[in-house]
Amino acid sequence: MRLQVIAALLFSMLVAETLPAGAIANPAPSDNDKVIAESLAEMLRDARTVISNNEDLINNPAIGDKHLTGSKVLGDAVALYRKNTGVDPQAIDPNSRQGRLLRAMMNAIVEVMDDNQDTINDKGTGFKGFIPAVFGRLVGEAFNALAEDQAVIKITAPPDLVRNIRARPDAWETGVIANKLLSPNWPKGEPFSADVTINGRPAYRIAVPEYYTQSCLACHGSPKGELDITGYPKEGRKIGDLGGVISITLLR
Amino acid sequence: MARLSIRARLVVLSGALLLFLLASNFYLNQKLAENADGMDRAADLLGEIEEANGAQIAFGEMRYWLTDLAVSMLALSQRNAASAHQRMEKYLDALAHHRPDAVAQIRAELARYDDYANKAVNEYVDDRRVIGNSLLAQASLHSVAADRLLARIVAQLTEQALAARERVVQQARAASEVSRLVAAAAILVGALLTLLVLRSIAMPLRQLVIAMHGLNTGNLAVAIPPAGPDEIGAMARTLAAFRDTLNELRRTLAEFEALRAVGRAVGSTLDLPAVLSLVVARAVEFSGAAAGSIYEFDDTLREFHFRTSYGAETELVDQLKARPIRYGEGAVGQAAITSAPTQISDLRAPGNTGVAGLVEELVRLRYGSLLAAPLLHEQTILGGLIVFRRETGNFSEEAVRLVEAFAIQSALAVRNAKLFDAQRRREADLQAAHNQLKAAQASLIQAEKMASLGQLTAGIAHEIKNPLNFVNNFAELSRELLDELKATLAANASAVAETRDDLDDLVATLDANLSKIVEHGRRADGIVTSMLLHSRSGSGERRKSDINALIEEALNLAFHGVRARDRDFNVTLERDLDPRLAPIDIVPQDITRVFLNLFGNAFYAVNKRRREAGARAYAPVVGVTSRDDAEEVEIRIRDNGIGMPPEIRDRAFTPFFTTKPSGEGTGLGLSISYDIIVQQHGGTLTVDSREGEFTEFTIRLPHTPPALVPPAAAAASGAVA
Numbered sequence: 001m002r003l004q005v006i007a008a009l010l011f012s013m014l015v016a017e018t019l020p021a022g023a024i025a026n027p028a029p030s031d032n033d034k035v036i037a038e039s040l041a042e043m044l045r046d047a048r049t050v051i052s053n054n055e056d057l058i059n060n061p062a063i064g065d066k067h068l069t070g071s072k073v074l075g076d077a078v079a080l081y082r083k084n085t086g087v088d089p090q091a092i093d094p095n096s097r098q099g100r101l102l103r104a105m106m107n108a109i110v111e112v113m114d115d116n117q118d119t120i121n122d123k124g125t126g127f128k129g130f131i132p133a134v135f136g137r138l139v140g141e142a143f144n145a146l147a148e149d150q151a152v153i154k155i156t157a158p159p160d161l162v163r164n165i166r167a168r169p170d171a172w173e174t175g176v177i178a179n180k181l182l183s184p185n186w187p188k189g190e191p192f193s194a195d196v197t198i199n200g201r202p203a204y205r206i207a208v209p210e211y212y213t214q215s216c217l218a219c220h221g222s223p224k225g226e227l228d229i230t231g232y233p234k235e236g237r238k239i240g241d242l243g244g245v246i247s248i249t250l251l252r
Numbered sequence: 253m254a255r256l257s258i259r260a261r262l263v264v265l266s267g268a269l270l271l272f273l274l275a276s277n278f279y280l281n282q283k284l285a286e287n288a289d290g291m292d293r294a295a296d297l298l299g300e301i302e303e304a305n306g307a308q309i310a311f312g313e314m315r316y317w318l319t320d321l322a323v324s325m326l327a328l329s330q331r332n333a334a335s336a337h338q339r340m341e342k343y344l345d346a347l348a349h350h351r352p353d354a355v356a357q358i359r360a361e362l363a364r365y366d367d368y369a370n371k372a373v374n375e376y377v378d379d380r381r382v383i384g385n386s387l388l389a390q391a392s393l394h395s396v397a398a399d400r401l402l403a404r405i406v407a408q409l410t411e412q413a414l415a416a417r418e419r420v421v422q423q424a425r426a427a428s429e430v431s432r433l434v435a436a437a438a439i440l441v442g443a444l445l446t447l448l449v450l451r452s453i454a455m456p457l458r459q460l461v462i463a464m465h466g467l468n469t470g471n472l473a474v475a476i477p478p479a480g481p482d483e484i485g486a487m488a489r490t491l492a493a494f495r496d497t498l499n500e501l502r503r504t505l506a507e508f509e510a511l512r513a514v515g516r517a518v519g520s521t522l523d524l525p526a527v528l529s530l531v532v533a534r535a536v537e538f539s540g541a542a543a544g545s546i547y548e549f550d551d552t553l554r555e556f557h558f559r560t561s562y563g564a565e566t567e568l569v570d571q572l573k574a575r576p577i578r579y580g581e582g583a584v585g586q587a588a589i590t591s592a593p594t595q596i597s598d599l600r601a602p603g604n605t606g607v608a609g610l611v612e613e614l615v616r617l618r619y620g621s622l623l624a625a626p627l628l629h630e631q632t633i634l635g636g637l638i639v640f641r642r643e644t645g646n647f648s649e650e651a652v653r654l655v656e657a658f659a660i661q662s663a664l665a666v667r668n669a670k671l672f673d674a675q676r677r678r679e680a681d682l683q684a685a686h687n688q689l690k691a692a693q694a695s696l697i698q699a700e701k702m703a704s705l706g707q708l709t710a711g712i713a714h715e716i717k718n719p720l721n722f723v724n725n726f727a728e729l730s731r732e733l734l735d736e737l738k739a740t741l742a743a744n745a746s747a748v749a750e751t752r753d754d755l756d757d758l759v760a761t762l763d764a765n766l767s768k769i770v771e772h773g774r775r776a777d778g779i780v781t782s783m784l785l786h787s788r789s790g791s792g793e794r795r796k797s798d799i800n801a802l803i804e805e806a807l808n809l810a811f812h813g814v815r816a817r818d819r820d821f822n823v824t825l826e827r828d829l830d831p832r833l834a835p836i837d838i839v840p841q842d843i844t845r846v847f848l849n850l851f852g853n854a855f856y857a858v859n860k861r862r863r864e865a866g867a868r869a870y871a872p873v874v875g876v877t878s879r880d881d882a883e884e885v886e887i888r889i890r891d892n893g894i895g896m897p898p899e900i901r902d903r904a905f906t907p908f909f910t911t912k913p914s915g916e917g918t919g920l921g922l923s924i925s926y927d928i929i930v931q932q933h934g935g936t937l938t939v940d941s942r943e944g945e946f947t948e949f950t951i952r953l954p955h956t957p958p959a960l961v962p963p964a965a966a967a968a969s970g971a972v973a
Contacts, residue, residue, distance in 0.1 A: 164326060
């Protein structure tokens with residue numbers, strides 16, 4: 001997160017002289033793996049935040065059509081993206097690598113939301129299980145399908161916190177989580193990235209840590225073992241604990 | 253049973269019951285052990301069934317969670333499936349100990365199922381659902397196979413467990429039956445044995461209780477059960493011994509009572525024949541003899557003489573009376589010599605030591621033996637006691653001891669009788685001596701009076717002599733004057749008128765002289781009267797008398813009595829006589845005698861001291877005081893003479909005790925004085941003295957004296973201290 005902020009600041013400084021105050025920059029696309037990966041992670045987080053903010057609406061059994069469409073969520077997510085980065089993701093060149101991948105992410109968001117309209121709009125049902133984590137996993141899966149052979153995104157977690165086996169960390173992720181992100185000396189919020197080779201193909205991998213906030217603890221807090229709203233036993237975690245990792249692989 | 257001791261009987265009973273108990277316990281233990289084995293086997297089978305069931309349940313859970321995983325993709329389902337798999341493996345491990353082959357088959361099927369199922373899950377994770385379903389279907393085949401294998405094992409085990417349980421139940425039932433039979437037999441045998449043992453104890457005990465009750469109520473003839481070898485036999489023996497002891501005690505008590513009666517008779521009566529009759533009767537009765545007799549020893553003749561008998565035939569008594577036994581002759585004479593009982597065990601035996609003549613008579617009267625005991629007192633032979641028995645043979649030790657005891661009592665009786673005779677003789681002698689003593693005492697009292705009178709005689713003579721001189725002189729003078737008067741009248745009859753004055757003087761003088769003669773003549777008369785009063789035995793006539801006058805008279809008499817014997821004697825007389833003293837009721841001549849005694853002693857004491865100390869160094873004083881305190885009159889006579897040491901003072905009133913030289917005192921003065929004051933007048937007479945300083949007698953006479961007791965009677969009664 002800090003890197004994004006720094007990047008955004010640097011970018012702002014570069015365009016400050018040419019843009020009027022308060023305007024959104026029209027950035028040049030980056031080919032930097034790190035920048036691309038972090039922009040993808042930001043978009044995913046922003047969309048997930050939108051879902052989180054609308055959780056009460058989604059689980060309201062009294063309302064049928066919630067008008068929470070894919071375009072609505074994407075619009076809100078882009079707005080958040082802009083707010084957090086000062087960059088309009090839709091303005092990035094769609095032909096660039098970053099532009100393609102960001103658009104794949106935004107399309108995945110729309111796809112997931114549109115695919116789950118029946119669930120979201122099911123009148124009479126309260127809790128519908130369409131929570132930010134499920135949304136994030138589904139968006140990741142949709143993104144992976146859209147960005148085939150270019151990037152893979154997965155929302156994983158420390159092994160004891162993984163609830164869906166599809167989110168299980170692989171060996172690299174497991175090692176990064178255990179040795180870096182959970183290390184007492186690891187700077188809070190600092191992603192870990194590395195250049196790797198996957199099946200003989202060079203790739204860039206980054207693991208962006210996510211920490212529990214107050215809203216997370218409704219399902220992951222205390223008392224440990226008590227069933228949360230989904231019927232899963234709570235993990236007994238506290239605010240600030242490492243709760244998840246957005247793992248992004250950019251294939252070269 | 254009765255041959256065994258009670259302890260042995262109880263041990264046998266307890267042992268038999270214990271044996272039954274142990275046997276039945278052993279049998280039940282055996283059966284319980286077999287039952288426990290069967291139960292263990294059934295429990296093992298149940299354990300195996302539980303394991304197989306557990307494996308089946310775990311397998312079912314595992315299948316459920318894997319299927320759930322395939323649908324939900326939840327890690328929790330995967331963990332639950334893994335946990336169920338682990339549980340199933342544990343159950344299979346346990347089951348493998350008993351059924352390794354079947355478990356191997358199950359594991360093979362399980363491995364295949366697991367493989368297919370995991371592959372299916374992975375396919376689902378990768379979103380290849382068709383392949384996943386296919387793999388899951390194949391897994392299901394192996395799941396059914398494993399399930400069947402497990403179900404078969406459970407069925408087999410259930411069948412085996414049921415069979416094992418049935419065997420256990422059958423065994424328990426059989427053991428219970430046998431146990432009931434054994435318990436019944438044990439109760440029966442135990443009851444029989446207990447009955448036998450109790451009967452063997454209770455019956456003799458009951459007999460013992462009856463015997464003890466009989467003894468307790470005094471029935472010494474009560475039957476005591478035969479003494480067996482057991483504890484009850486010991487009790488019976490003890491009870492028999494107790495009965496014998498009671499018999500012995502009763503007999504001893506009777507002997508003691510007899511001896512006590514004899515002793516009481518000996519101590520309470522001096523009727524010697526009666527006592528001896530009692531003694532010989534009891535001696536015969538308690539020694540088991542038929543007759544007996546008592547002899548008294550005549551020390552002068554050295555012979556034993558018949559005194560009394562008991563149970564003896566008349567002809568035997570006549571023989572015994574007629575035939576004194578010499579010292580050393582026969583059994584009695586021998587007993588006297590040896591000072592010990594002597595017996596003739598067979599009177600018919602030739603050459604026995606019996607008295608010739610008497611032995612034949614005894615044999616004729618069918619006596620078989622005799623026992624003689626000496627009547628001894630302090631080694632002095634007083635007689636002999638003989639008992640005669642029909643039977644021959646030696647007398648028992650008890651009989652000998654008893655006859656000896658009765659002989660001792662007889663000896664005491666004889667001795668008491670002799671002592672009583674001697675006492676009576678002594679009492680007669682004493683009475684005669686007493687009478688003589690009384691006569692002598694009366695003579696002495698009279699002698700004392702005479703002595704007292706003798707002491708007074710000189711003084712009295714002096715007293716009488718003076719007035720008589722006056723009487724003589726004045727009578728002589730009067731006669732001369734009368735002669736002169738006659739001559740004067742004859743010579744000058746005409747001048748009578750002129751000599752009238754002279755005549756008157758002569759007549760007056762004559763009158764005065766005659767008055768003197770009268771006065772002194774009366775005085776002499778009074779003295780003589782006093783002498784007569786003193787020398788008389790006394791009439792005992794009591795009358796109101798002036799104590800002070802009696803004191804004056806006695807003091808005067810006593811003083812002149814001393815002065816008559818000793819012209820050098822002088823003394824200061826101090827009188828302090830209470831003028832208010834009222835006349836009291838006394839015998840005056842006796843009280844005067846007391847005063848004379850006390851004043852006489854006082855003058856003797858001061859005179860003796862004067863002689864010892866010398867006239868210059870010593871001023872003799874005799875004082876007398878009288879006081880009246882309404883209840884009684886007190887007279888104190890005190891002198892400052894030689895005084896008395898305590899040992900003399902204590903004996904001052906003892907008759908015949910005197911410190912005066914022989915011939916000067918009888919030793920009866922104070923004794924008689926005490927008698928007069930205390931016995932006759934109910935007063936007190938005490939003395940206080942300190943040697944070399946003073947002596948003071950105090951007389952207290954009550955105003956109201958008791959009945960008159962003549963002094964002679966008082967003296968005769970020995971009441972004088």
